[in-house]
Amino acid sequence: MKLVIEHINKEFKNAQGKALSVLQEINLTINKEEFVALVGPSGCGKSTLLNLTAGLLEPTSGTIKFTEVESNRQPRMSIVFQETGLFPWRSVEENIAFGLEAEGFPGEKRKKRIAHYIELVGLKGFEKSFPHQLSGGMRQRVGIARALAVEPDVLLMDEPFSALDAQTRTIMQEELVTLWEKTRLTTLYVTHNIQEAVMLADRVVLLSRRPGKVSKILEINIPRSDRDKTEYAEEIAEYIRIIWEHISNDARAALMEVNANE
Numbered sequence: 001m002k003l004v005i006e007h008i009n010k011e012f013k014n015a016q017g018k019a020l021s022v023l024q025e026i027n028l029t030i031n032k033e034e035f036v037a038l039v040g041p042s043g044c045g046k047s048t049l050l051n052l053t054a055g056l057l058e059p060t061s062g063t064i065k066f067t068e069v070e071s072n073r074q075p076r077m078s079i080v081f082q083e084t085g086l087f088p089w090r091s092v093e094e095n096i097a098f099g100l101e102a103e104g105f106p107g108e109k110r111k112k113r114i115a116h117y118i119e120l121v122g123l124k125g126f127e128k129s130f131p132h133q134l135s136g137g138m139r140q141r142v143g144i145a146r147a148l149a150v151e152p153d154v155l156l157m158d159e160p161f162s163a164l165d166a167q168t169r170t171i172m173q174e175e176l177v178t179l180w181e182k183t184r185l186t187t188l189y190v191t192h193n194i195q196e197a198v199m200l201a202d203r204v205v206l207l208s209r210r211p212g213k214v215s216k217i218l219e220i221n222i223p224r225s226d227r228d229k230t231e232y233a234e235e236i237a238e239y240i241r242i243i244w245e246h247i248s249n250d251a252r253a254a255l256m257e258v259n260a261n262e
């Protein structure tokens with residue numbers, strides 16, 4: 001199975017009815033068991049692309065489809081947002097149950113499935129807790145477990161750790177690597193944190209400032225689980241440098257444009 005994004009253009013209308021071009025001619029294929037990070041400056045259309053992929057928005061033109069589907073059912077997607085959007089009145093296990101309930105997943109199997117994902121994201125012992133009793137990192141784990149529990153074919157994540165403090169974020173990144181090695185889910189991950197993209201992804205896709213276009217694709221050729229080892233520190237730093245150089249050129253060009261228009 002592959003997720004194929006082809007010739008995607010997206011325009012929004014502003015309050016005056018004027019068209020704002022947000023994404024232009026996006027072509028991207030996400031292969032089975034591939035982790036792709038989407039990086040770009042604020043407002044370049046990252047969330048828009050993710051929401052288009054999830055089917056929450058309609059493209060102005062272009063298609064997003066699955067090819068080489070092995071099973072006879074339509075592939076499923078799950079999404080994790082920056083704000084987890086947990087139900088405050090539901091406990092951890094009830095929040096995770098949500099997608100399964102919506103699918104009419106039978107009771108006994110559901111319990112087992114929920115217990116499995118609670119264990120996987122390290123929330124054992126917190127099944128009956130409510131969101132307000134959890135730290136930000138733990139709430140994000142609930143959000144991730146809820147997304148995984150429906151056993152999607154594709155996982156979409158929109159800056160899932162950006163609301164967390166730096167230390168928690170690093171821990172969550174490491175945990176996501178471990179989790180990903182266990183699930184190997186085809187993943188599209190939005191972030192504007194370059195270091196995070198380099199630590200997590202097989203490929204990093206850079207979007208230019210609005211209208212977002214794919215400006216560069218970088219393959220990270222270091223085994224994911226070794227990326228925090230000191231022997232790779234230099235190589236990691238080099239990837240980060242290349243990406244930063246590319247993005248900062250773009251950001252500078254944007255600044256010049258603003259100055260020129262003044």
Ligand SMILES: Nc1ncnc2c1ncn2[C@@H]1O[C@H](COP(=O)(O)OP(=O)(O)OP(=O)(O)O)[C@@H](O)[C@H]1O
Pocket residue numbers: 012013014020022040041042043044045046047048049192210
């Ligand atoms: N529903 C909408 N109607 C009109 N304009 C929109 C809508 N959604 C997004 N936009 C505009 O489209 C552009 C891209 O937005 P988007 O949220 O995709 O950016 P982003 O790359 O995710 O930014 P950030 O890094 O800040 O999250 C922005 O200029 C935004 O104002």
Ligand SMILES: [Mg+2]
Pocket residue numbers: 046047048
């Ligand atoms: Mg966004």
